[in-house]
Amino acid sequence: MDWPSAIKGFKTYLKLERSLAGNSIEAYTRDIEKLHQFAEAERYDLQPDKFALSDLRGFINWISELGMTATSQARILSGIKAFYKFLLMDDVIQADPSELLEMPRIARKLPDTLSYEDIQNLIGAIDLSKPEGGRNKAMLEVLYACGLRVSELTELRLSNLSLDPDDEFIKVKGKGSKERLVPIARQAIKALQIWIEQIRVHVDVQKGEEDLVFLNRRGKRLTRVYVFLLIKELAERIGLKKKISPHTFRHSFATHLVEGGADLRAVQEMLGHESITTTEIYAHLDRQYLKSVITEYHPRS
Known part of the structure; x- marks a missing residue:
């Protein structure tokens, strides 16, 4: 059974x-569509009735790496189990691959997600x-608009x-000096323009640092x-009790996009998560498509 037929039957x-x-x-x-996206990104010929337990575990690890919260993972797991219960009842499959599916144990606690x-x-x-x-x-x-790692932020070039x-x-x-293109939301553009055009121009830039976007008062x-x-310091100033870091902004960027309904493949591309994809079928998504994802799903657009 192909994906469109399976999803249509599941909805009925x-x-x-x-x-x-x-x-x-x-x-x-939407949860089953995410499973479909995983099938296309990882193994584009994998139909819903061909999934094994190992494939479903790979999917859970995939959405975990994208930064989806444990609560959201649990909800998606519930949807997957309902989907395969339907396929079993409809005699599309003879055994339910989700029967033994459990949440992977997370070795380290995921960082807190910031609300908008x-x-x-x-x-x-x-x-x-x-x-x-x-x-x-x-x-x-920029951290929130683009989901950058802190090292990517400090190394950002004009x-x-x-x-x-x-x-x-x-x-x-990014990691391994691999480059990627990331769309940037309008509010981040405005803030960058103010910094670059009105403030940075008055900084005495040190030799060798001329192309760096962000500099300290000494031009380094x-x-x-x-x-x-x-x-x-900002968290303390507003009385925020969560334990946060620059990575929390990256985690929030991914979570807000994915939970808002954005295509996982697009989020994966923007985060620069190489380890998730084993094929090159979605290695270079259309730039206009990535921009449309930011425009439609990012709260700051």
């Missing part, structure tokens, strides 16, 4: 046999009366920014430690 089953409300049916359907309100409050706590305030606002806007309204991408050098590159301390 949820409506007629389980008498679920429309919102619940749509939620279940938390993000706004943290950025709003920055003192914009000081020159470094404009820089700090731009940094946090030559890798494309802030033209018809483009709006930044080129990021910022350290990762500085970004950590800045976020910690």
Whole structure:
């Protein structure tokens, strides 16, 4: 059975046999669509009736690596079990591969996810009366708008920014010096333009640092430690009890997009998660498509 037929039949089953409300049916359907996306990204020929337990475990690990919260993983797991119960009842499969499926044990606690309100409050706590305030606002806007690692933020280059309204991408050098293009939301662009055009131009830039976007008052590159301390200070300023770091912004970026309904393959591409994909079928998604994902699903757009 192919994916469109299986999902259509599943929706009918949820409506007629389980008498679920429309919102619940749509939620279940979105979860199975994520499984479909995984099948296309990992093994594009894998149909729903060919999934084994190991494939389902791979899917759970996949969404975990993307930063989805444990609660969301549990909800998706429930949807998968309902889906395979339907396929079993409909005689599409002879054995249920999800029967023994359990949540993977997470060795380390996932970082706290910031709500959109938390993000706004943290950025709003920055003192914009000081020159470094404009820089700090731009940094946090970019962290959240693009899901960057802190090292990618501190190494961001002026030559890798494309802030033209018809483009709006930044080129990021990630792990292993692999480069990727990430769309950037409008509010982050505005903050960057203020920093670069109105504040950074007055900084006495040190030799060799001319192309770096973010500099300290002495015209040298910022350290990762500085970004950590800045976020910690802002959290204390607004009374935020969560234990956060620059990576929390990256985690929140992915979580807000995925839980908002964004395509997992697009989020994977923007995060630069090589380990998730074993084929190259989605290695270079269309730039306009990635931009549309940010525009539609990112709260800051």
